[in-house]
Amino acid sequence: MTLSICTPLLESLPLGQLNDTRVWLKMEALQPSGSFKIRGIGYACEQHFSRGARRFISSSGGNAGLAVAYAGRRLGVPVIVVVPETTPERGRHLLQCEGAEVIVHGKMWSEANELALSLLTGEDAFLHPFDDPLLWEGHASMIDEVVAAGVRPDAVVLSVGGGGLLAGVDEGLRRNGLADVPIYAAETEGMASYAAALDAGGPTEVPVLTGVATSLGACQVCLRAFRLASERTVVPVQVTDGEAVNACLTFLDDNRVLIEPACGAALALLYGKKIPADSHKNFLVIVCGGSTATIDSLKGFTG
Template sequence: MSLSIKTPLLESLPLSQLNGTKVLMKMEAAQPSGSFKIRGIGYACEQHVARGAHRFISSSGGNAGLAVAYAGRRLNVPVVVVVPETTSERARHLLRLEGAEVIVHGASWAEANELALSLKTARDAFLHPFDDPLVWHGHSSMIDEVVVEGVRPDAVILSVGGGGLLAGVDEGLRRNGLDGVPIYAAETEGMASFHAALKAGGPVELPALTGVATTLGARQVCQRAFDLAQKRPVVSVLVSDREAVESCKAFLDDHRTLVEPACGASLALLYGRKIAVGSLQNVLVIVCGGSTATVDSLNSLRG
């Protein structure tokens, strides 16, 4: 039983015409938990259950926590999610809807995470949102699905937060002999931990996170994301909050799918024609989704 689904691979005529190439969208927003996170988190949860875990613990009120909660419900394993006070009521509601026990603690994710880790016993599994080889391996399956459909992308566009999606896509590309394919890694200017790592020569902690793309908000990108950028072409591209939000709105009009600003960052590379891809045959963009996105929340963001 796989907890994730095979998602559609669709051509975007608006983005293809705008960029002078064929743009293909891997529609991870269609995953049952609302984002790509269920691929890696779900795979990790299955592995932990096989090893005897009796409870899942998470410290994310966003896409990762909702993926853990969904996995727990499907696997009939209790889930505890510790979230900071800043977590939206909608996120708390969605976690409880999946049957998770929600504990609100602390002013920041770091404080919530500290409590979550303190709750872990030998019978529990702690699910890290992005820095885990099991999670990367689960995410890599999306590239297998693309290749099975006969598509070998010339470039991949994705958003980067902690680096788990980047690490998973890299693994999938390498497994399918696509080692040289460039990855364009998008971040908003206030959430650019990957960009900072490339600039500093290694992962560094950002002094602060700002802006609307909150699910990109990892203070420090994982070491794996930095390391793979030394082995394959990875191009860091920054976009503004406004560009991310406006891209979400354009995408909703063009493709009838609501995504969050973190996903809008990668779409902004295409809507804003920020990268030269006109000479390529197949450009793949990972439409990573967003579990808590609503029309009202998008309209309230001024970017």
């Protein structure tokens, strides 16, 4: 059983014309759990299940938790998701719709994560939101699909939070002979833990995260994501909250697909012409999605 789907690869004429190049959209927002997370988390859940795990435990109230809940429902495995008090009611509701048991604990993710880890027994598997080689291997399949569709990008644009997507895309590029392709890693200014790691010379905890792109809100990126910057060209770029939200709204008009601000951060690099496009003929943008985004929430951010 494969829990993720092969998502469409669409050429964006508006973005291509704006940047005088070709822009390809990998539509991960159309995954059944609402984001790219089901690729890696679904793969990890399948592996854990085959090895005897009979319960999945997670500590994310967002895209990762929803991917675990979806995987558990499909595999017939009970799921517990521990979320902090800050998790919106919509996120809790979506988890419950997937059949997960939701426990609310603590004011921060770290407190929820601590409780989740304390619940583990010998028959359980813990699903980390981003720092797990199994996740990276699963995420890499999106690049396999792009290459199989006949597109060989010469630049990739994606959003970076904890670094799981970045690590997975790197793995996918490497195994398809594209190790030299630069990756543009977008963050919002208030969620710039990747830029902080590069400035500090290693993963470092950002004490305060602010802004609308909450799915990018990892206090510290994984070590693998940091190390990639010394192994290949990774260009960190920051955008404002307003640029991320406006990219979501423009993308909705262009493609009739709703995404969250964390995803809008990547698209803002091209909508805002923040990358010199003359050296790239085929941009690939990972449209990573967003399970809890609504029209009202986006309009609320702008308002």
